[in-house]
Amino acid sequence: MLFDSSVRSELTRSFGVTLVVILTIVLTMMLINTLGQAAGGNVAPQDVLLLMGYASLAQLPTMLALSLFISIVASLGRMYRESEMTIWFASGIGLRRFIKPVLQLALPVLLAVIVLELLLWPWGNENSAQLREQYQKRGDLSRVAPGQFQSSRDGSSVFFIDRDSADGRTGRNVFILTQQGKAEAVTTSAKGHIELTETDRFLVLDRGQRNESNHESGEKSLARFEQYKILADSQVLRSAEKPPPKATGTLELLRDPSPRNDGELAWRFGMILACFNMALLGLGLAATNPRRANSWNLLFALLSFVVYFNLLSLSQSWVGTGKMSLAAGLAQVHGSVFLLAMTVLWLREQGNRLCLPWRRFKTKAEVSTGAASA
Incomplete structure (x- = not known):
């Protein structure tokens, strides 16, 4: 019609x-x-x-x-x-x-x-x-792109990796800046890789040094290491929620x-x-x-x-x-x-x-x- x-x-x-x-x-x-x-x-x-x-x-x-x-x-x-x-x-x-x-x-x-x-x-x-x-469940290291500075989820650490491997678990020229209260630590390493346990994720650094300084007392310390293990993320594997x-x-x-x-x-x-x-x-x-x-x-x-x-x-x-x-x-x-x-x-x-x-x-x-x- x-x-x-x-x-x-x-x-x-x-x-x-x-x-x-x-x-x-x-x-x-x-x-x-x-x-x-x-x-x-x-x-x-x-x-x-x-x-x-x-x-x-x-x-x-x-x-x-x-x-x-x-x-x-x-x-x-x-x-x-x-x-x-x-x-x-x-x-x-x-x-x-x-x-x-x-x-x-x-x-x-x-x-x-x-x-x-x-x-x-x-x-x-x-x-x-x-x-x-x-x-959100990815670790702090998983968020890091080569050649870019990336802060952790809580803002207490800053990561930098010059380049990484194909599997994403190994990186070279690693830089980590950590701040806890008045203390500040700068950790550098020629190479680092990720190790997984049942619930935690660790960053293992090879051949590097760690420079710590306290802004309140003015104390400074320098330590060299052949291998250094850092807890990157806890409770990585979680049960699936409804x-x-x-x-x-x-x-x-x-x-x-x-x-x-x-x-x-x-x-x-x-x-x-x-x-x-x-x-x-x-x-x-x-x-x-x-x-x-x-x-x-x-x-x-x-x-x-x-x-x-x-x-x-x-x-x-x-x-x-x-x-x-x-x-x-x-x-x-x-x-x-x-x-x-x-x-x-x-x-x-x-x-x-x-x-x-x-x-x-x-x-x-x-x-x-x-x-x-x-």
């Missing part, structure tokens, strides 16, 4: 443009944040693109829901301002008739959100956590009900319901006065989106702490928004019906008055 195709094409164009803009803004912010973490030594520089990809998958459902909501409000708001909606209403097409093309656009977006939240969300979080954990709920598959969360798992399920199922509710709520919030050239309806719609998603996070916290059950959290938050969306649609529909009979009555009165005068 001409009505369905025209409205659907208008919404599709607006959705595409909005999604590109939001993706550009969010990806830029993610890039800056990830580069900052890499510069601070929290993540590996070579994993920046992977972490950005996993973070994008985690934020993509929210971006899709927001793009869908903005495209509906912006497109229908433009139709209100340019009196296109008045023409459709005068043709006998009510606001409820717009639900079909809107849901036709929302259906593929909703399917994408379902796949992202139930499948890709835990997978991306698990891989991202593994990358961060592997980098992954957090956000990195756990949906089926595993359903099999193991608990407040924390139910809180994560409240977020995943809530995102799916929120995407559907926001599509319906956008229909009612898009109405605007064509005589006023402003965008207050769009600002109010964005405010509604922010409030809704804050309620979604709040419901996740309530369910996660055991204050309410999963079903009660979903019903109270998303059921209330669904009823609100249907109420707004009904009020808009009743407003249009009240206006049209008055206009028809006025037209008939004007016609009869003109015929009487003639």
Whole structure:
């Protein structure tokens, strides 16, 4: 039908443009944040693109829901301002008739959100956590790149290696600066290698010297050695911990009900319901006065989106702490928004019906008055 195709094409164009803009803004912010973490030594520089990809998958459902909501409000708001909606209403097409093309656009977006939240969300979080954990569990020596100074995790030591071997366990021209309180020690060696025990990692230096100085007393000492062993990392091998709920598959969360798992399920199922509710709520919030050239309806719609998603996070916290059950959290938050969306649609529909009979009555009165005068 001409009505369905025209409205659907208008919404599709607006959705595409909005999604590109939001993706550009969010990806830029993610890039800056990830580069900052890499510069601070929290993540590996070579994993920046992977972490950005996993973070994008985690934020993509929210971006899709927001793009869908903005495209509906912006497109229908433009139709209100340019009196296109008045023409459709005068043709006998009510606001409820717009639900079909809107849901036709929302259906593929909703399917994408379902796949992202139930499948890709835990997978991306698990891989991202593994990358961060592997980098954090690496020893101080493992972080050292040849030709670069690198500080330890606690900031008490600085390492420098001129070059290393292919296996990464042997280095030449090793320099270590250690500071403990008022004492400072500089250790140099021609060669060093790493030895692993059951729980610890040691750095063994060959043919070097150690220069110690105390800034408080001024005492200095110089010692030469043929072999010197330094504890680099303790408890290198740790038992695998249970992954957090956000990195756990949906089926595993359903099999193991608990407040924390139910809180994560409240977020995943809530995102799916929120995407559907926001599509319906956008229909009612898009109405605007064509005589006023402003965008207050769009600002109010964005405010509604922010409030809704804050309620979604709040419901996740309530369910996660055991204050309410999963079903009660979903019903109270998303059921209330669904009823609100249907109420707004009904009020808009009743407003249009009240206006049209008055206009028809006025037209008939004007016609009869003109015929009487003639």
